Amino acid sequence: MSIIFKKTRALTDLKMHYCPGCAHGIVHRLVAEVLEEMDEDKNTIIAVPVGCAVFANKYFNFDSIQSAHGRAPATATGIKRVHPDKLVMTYQGDGDLASIGTAEIVHAAARGEKITTIFINNGIYGMTGGQMAPTTLPGMKATTAKAGRDPQINGNPIRMSEMLSTLDGPAYIERVSVSTPAQVTKAKMAIRKALEMQKAGLGFTMVEVVSSCPTNWGVTPVKAMEFIREKMIPYYPLGVYKDVTAEEGK
Numbered sequence: 001m002s003i004i005f006k007k008t009r010a011l012t013d014l015k016m017h018y019c020p021g022c023a024h025g026i027v028h029r030l031v032a033e034v035l036e037e038m039d040e041d042k043n044t045i046i047a048v049p050v051g052c053a054v055f056a057n058k059y060f061n062f063d064s065i066q067s068a069h070g071r072a073p074a075t076a077t078g079i080k081r082v083h084p085d086k087l088v089m090t091y092q093g094d095g096d097l098a099s100i101g102t103a104e105i106v107h108a109a110a111r112g113e114k115i116t117t118i119f120i121n122n123g124i125y126g127m128t129g130g131q132m133a134p135t136t137l138p139g140m141k142a143t144t145a146k147a148g149r150d151p152q153i154n155g156n157p158i159r160m161s162e163m164l165s166t167l168d169g170p171a172y173i174e175r176v177s178v179s180t181p182a183q184v185t186k187a188k189m190a191i192r193k194a195l196e197m198q199k200a201g202l203g204f205t206m207v208e209v210v211s212s213c214p215t216n217w218g219v220t221p222v223k224a225m226e227f228i229r230e231k232m233i234p235y236y237p238l239g240v241y242k243d244v245t246a247e248e249g250k
């Protein structure tokens with residue numbers, strides 16, 4: 001029998017610890033497949049976060065470095081400046097990137113650091129048990145917003161892709177999702193584009209992935225994917241927010 005699909009070499013054989021229906025595993029596979037297809041997996045260093053993806057360094061079969069919560073863009077900045085020929089990435093949740101690490105991501109993007117950030121927006125703090133994140137939707141329940149997020153009390157969610165795309169440093173920012181097979185395909189294309197643009201030295205690149213946390217959302221994996229489509233994406237529209245190559249072509 002001929003083999004039509006096999007696991008990418010850029011992932012290890014370890015069984016992932018993620019909950020059923022969690023998008024982290026899907027995104028890990030996409031990152032790994034893209035790096036293998038570019039033949040860059042042995043030339044990549046990824047700064048992994050604190051959060052549910054804290055063990056990503058065990059799953060990615062290439063070089064990685066653990067960063068303190070929110071500080072992956074600073075870590076990646078140092079690595080890229082010392083190793084400009086490497087592909088350097090960060091992988092960050094929304095608590096990590098949009099809360100404790102707001103300063104690091106804003107300034108890395110503003111400086112136009114030639115790194116690629118994969119931003120997992122699942123609307124909640126997953127690892128620590130479901131506290132409200134900067135991305136938690138209005139009305140969405142969290143352990144720290146039992147009646148649902150009230151913007152009058154808790155403030156409004158932050159749309160990071162839109163905010164960062166106002167800066168001059170980013171070369172490419174796209175928001176994708178993985179709640180349907182078509183979205184998964186588009187997400188992979190976006191990750192590939194971001195890494196190609198890093199390779200071309202064009203500036204900061206980020207792919208935001210609207211993701212799931214069925215465990216802390218308190219829903220089944222199937223309902224979590226529906227929630228992404230029905231609630232998350234209307235608030236966080238998918239699309240390209242910045243692409244300097246498209247702007248050049250105008």
Ligand SMILES: Cc1ncc(C[n+]2csc(CCOP(=O)(O)OP(=O)(O)O)c2C)c(N)n1
Nearest residue numbers: 050051052069093094095096124125126127
């Ligand atoms: C400096 C610091 N502050 C707080 C924490 C506690 N902490 C660990 S993970 C986490 C939130 C994780 O949420 P997110 O970044 O959205 O990732 P997810 O688990 O949802 O993938 C927090 C607050 C920590 N480890 N270090």
Ligand code: SF4
Nearest residue numbers: 018019022052126213
């Ligand atoms: S708690 Fe949420 S983000 Fe963490 S592994 Fe489970 S589903 Fe994924």
